[in-house]
Amino acid sequence: IPVMTNRTGTAFLRQLNDKVIFVQVFGILLLCINFMLITTFFKREIFYRIMRYILFANTLFSDCILLVITNMLLVLNFFDISIQTGICFIVFTLSSLCNFVTPITLTAMSLERYVAICMPLRHAELCSTGRALQSLLIIYCVSFIPSLVILLVFFFSASLSFFKRSLLCSAETFIVGRWHGYIRSAVSQSYFLLMCIAIAFSYVQIMKVATAASGESKKSTQKGLKTVALHAFQLLLCLIQLVCPFIEAAVLQVDFSLFINVRYVNYILFSLAPRCLSPLIYGLRDETFFLALKYYIFWCPLKNNLKPQLYANYIMFTLTPRCLSSLIYGLRDETFVLALKNYICF
DSSP states (O other): OOOOOSOOOHHHHHHHHHHHHHHHHHHHHHHHHHHHHHHHHHHOTTGGGSHHHHHHHHHHHHHHHHHHHHHHHHHHHHTTOOEEHHHHHHHHHHHHHHHHHHHHHHHHHHHHHHHHHHOHHHHHHHTSHHHHHHHHHHHHHHHHHHHHHHHHHHHHHSOGGGGGOEEOOOGGGGOOSHHHHHHHHHHHHHHHHHHHHHHHHHHHHHHHHHHHOOHHHHHHHHHHHHHHHHHHHHHHHHHHHHHHHHHHHHHHTTOHHHHHHHHHHHHIIIIIHHHHHHIIIIIISOHHHHHHHHIIIIIHHHHSOSHHHHHHHHIIIIIHHHHHHHHHHHHHOHHHHHHHHHHHHO
């Protein structure tokens, strides 16, 4: 998340304003899309009885929470607003948890496709609703381990006075020594390796079945293969994000303005971009989900209660444009931004 300190001039401020606006617009758009997909998920009973849709909804929830938290931190850091260490601790824990939930869930979704294609007779047993809920519990427990390790190391290293401070909240807040960074690197790389092995295993096994299949079976297997390939690409973007802090730390030693640009690009490519692929993979490529989505957007209001659709339309076409107006004129106008910062901070 870009952090603005040591203002270096009007051009730098205007450039940073535009970046903040772009991230806010992009984030609001993704939240609206995810809101429609989550609504569609709960409209059909079939979706919350099938494991892959349950896992898909889990990624949507996780992505929404992460988008809200990162955008909130972006705005707080942009206006140089400090928060208590305890609040930052909660925010960091949630963001770290959601940051790992998505790639681990993608790995589970790839394994589900492996079971569906390579072990079809056991798919109903291994991928039941109960097993899906158990999988979610395991996913959240495993996702919590990295933040737990970092926070335990931090608690044993930091002084008590540190917890009474107010500071600009970021992940680096809890990395107080170089060896702390090494621990974070070791944990991230371990997760990276294990998830890559699982994805590669699923892809190779499905490819073997695709080679031997024929007719409709071959068509279905090829589709599963493409889905796993998309998961692999999405997972790659998510996992690259785990090594971004080390690149940013090296760049920060060279030039602060370059650090801002590198962190911004990393956030767009490896945090926001992977969250765009989940709606694409299941919201548009999955025929069953796409038909349900289209039905509830275009046809459902003509036959059923208008309230859900009116609510969605109100969010997307009434509130969203007004939010964008505030962003465009509230953050791009240099005089207004400086006045707002002085009012908030002083």
